[in-house]
Amino acid sequence: MGIKWFKETNDMSIIKSKSRKIEVNGESYRWLVSKCRKWWSGDLSIAIEKSEDGRKTLVVDPGFARPNKFTTADLWTGIVKPANVREYIIYARENGWDPEEKGSALLLIWEKKILTNDIGQNNWISKY
Structure with missing residues (x-):
């Protein structure tokens, strides 16, 4: 069992101690890259919520996989940077x-x- 991505509560909020802060257009947000349970999994998702009064989480599928030693040449991988997160927030808002x-x-x-x-297509909830 790995690190829990979300608290086990009804609101499914991001764990504050594991997240990073970012400010966009004067508002403060927290974001967290998913932790995969399986060492072979390349799936990557980002959870974003507002720091204060955040009730609805944004889950981003960035369209690339997590780089690891099992990544093949035909699989596009990437690293999530704060600039990416800022872009996701602005677009979603x-x-x-x-x-x-x-x-x-x-x-x-x-x-x-x-x-x-329709978050079922991404299966993000199981990415602990």
């Missing part, structure tokens, strides 16, 4: 994400620029 609204998490599929409530 401009397209309807309200982090202070109650409700289920939103999924942003970055490659396709899709913001959806």
Whole structure:
């Protein structure tokens, strides 16, 4: 069992001690890159929520895999940087994400620029 990505509560908020802070347009957010349970998994997701009064989490599928020693040449890998997170937040806010609204998490599929409530397709909840 690895590090828990989210607290085991109904609100599924990000664990503060494991997250990083970022400020975008005068608002403070916390973000966290998923921790995979399986050593062979290249999946990568980013969870973002507002630092204060954050109720709706944004989960981002950046469109690339986690680099590891088992990555093949045909698999596009990358590293998440604060500049990427800033871009995800700005795009999501401009397209309807309200982090202070109650409700289920939103999924942003970055490659396709899709913001959806259908988080089942990413299976992000199991990435501890």
